[in-house]
Amino acid sequence: MIDPFKKMLVYLDGSEDSVSAAMAAIALAKRLDATLTAIYVVNTRALKDLVKARIFLDSEELEYRRDIEGDAKRYLRHVQELGAQKGVEVIPVKTSGTVHTEVRNYLQENHIDLLVLGGISEIHSRRDELLSETDRMMRTAPCPVLVVRDNDAVWEMFETLPNVKPEAAHDTY
Amino acid sequence: MTLTDVLEKDLVKVPLQATTKSAIIEELVDILVRSRHKYNRDDILAAVLAREALGSTGLSDGVAVPHAKTSAVDAIEVVMGITPTPIDFDAQDGKGSQFFFLVLAPEKESGAYIEVLVSIARATVSPVMRRLLASARSADEVLRLFID
Numbered sequence: 001m002i003d004p005f006k007k008m009l010v011y012l013d014g015s016e017d018s019v020s021a022a023m024a025a026i027a028l029a030k031r032l033d034a035t036l037t038a039i040y041v042v043n044t045r046a047l048k049d050l051v052k053a054r055i056f057l058d059s060e061e062l063e064y065r066r067d068i069e070g071d072a073k074r075y076l077r078h079v080q081e082l083g084a085q086k087g088v089e090v091i092p093v094k095t096s097g098t099v100h101t102e103v104r105n106y107l108q109e110n111h112i113d114l115l116v117l118g119g120i121s122e123i124h125s126r127r128d129e130l131l132s133e134t135d136r137m138m139r140t141a142p143c144p145v146l147v148v149r150d151n152d153a154v155w156e157m158f159e160t161l162p163n164v165k166p167e168a169a170h171d172t173y
Numbered sequence: 174m175t176l177t178d179v180l181e182k183d184l185v186k187v188p189l190q191a192t193t194k195s196a197i198i199e200e201l202v203d204i205l206v207r208s209r210h211k212y213n214r215d216d217i218l219a220a221v222l223a224r225e226a227l228g229s230t231g232l233s234d235g236v237a238v239p240h241a242k243t244s245a246v247d248a249i250e251v252v253m254g255i256t257p258t259p260i261d262f263d264a265q266d267g268k269g270s271q272f273f274f275l276v277l278a279p280e281k282e283s284g285a286y287i288e289v290l291v292s293i294a295r296a297t298v299s300p301v302m303r304r305l306l307a308s309a310r311s312a313d314e315v316l317r318l319f320i321d
Contacts, residue, residue: 014284050291055232
């Protein structure tokens, strides 16, 4: 039987849910012997929209862009450490632009065969559905999508994998 | 994260009582502090006023979004209020403001903070939505408009 997934991508957005998705992706990549890339998109489209709407001053745009760039590095490093702990190399990718467009382009250009997402929040209105980046990613991905709920099963799945190096600090990202 | 993830009934007030810019900001902060006793009113007010001093958050078409990133809160908080008539909030279009969204975020939640601000900007860009908000008479009605 051919392994179903060989190239996986997990999307990080700085939320706990996305870190849980990364933990599930690491466990799955380990079992399937698949390559795993983690992507963090600095949402510069949103920042530009806020400046255009004049909610943000130019100085705020710069300040928040720096913040999010810092978050991206921190979360990508954390997920790399989680992967290393379980013997899975996680390839970090930081990009910027419109989130769902960047993710879709990466999936296509790199022939990814599974997208792993966390952070699917409750949809309260049709407007939410239209605005949710994760929802757009699900709808526009050219490959299968795995949505991971943040629950104990994910932690158990991750923790039961044998460690190959000392445990990374869980609260340092 | 969008506006509807964080907007709660007890953080929506219709109508707001205040009639000046500074009083509106204080009223919005008071609504939050009454609902979340753990927060310090003066710290939050200082953060919002410091941001306001850099440039008015009175936008156009009656919408104002006073906001701040501050360690005075530990989660993203949104307070929404509507005045019966437009008031002077130093808006960029020179018109009065009627729809107020106070948005606060802790230092480490820039990503979600930006998403909430974007969702407010997109929700209020519609003239129909603003007309419906202007005719809302209760917090329930306002919440329904954002949720429906």
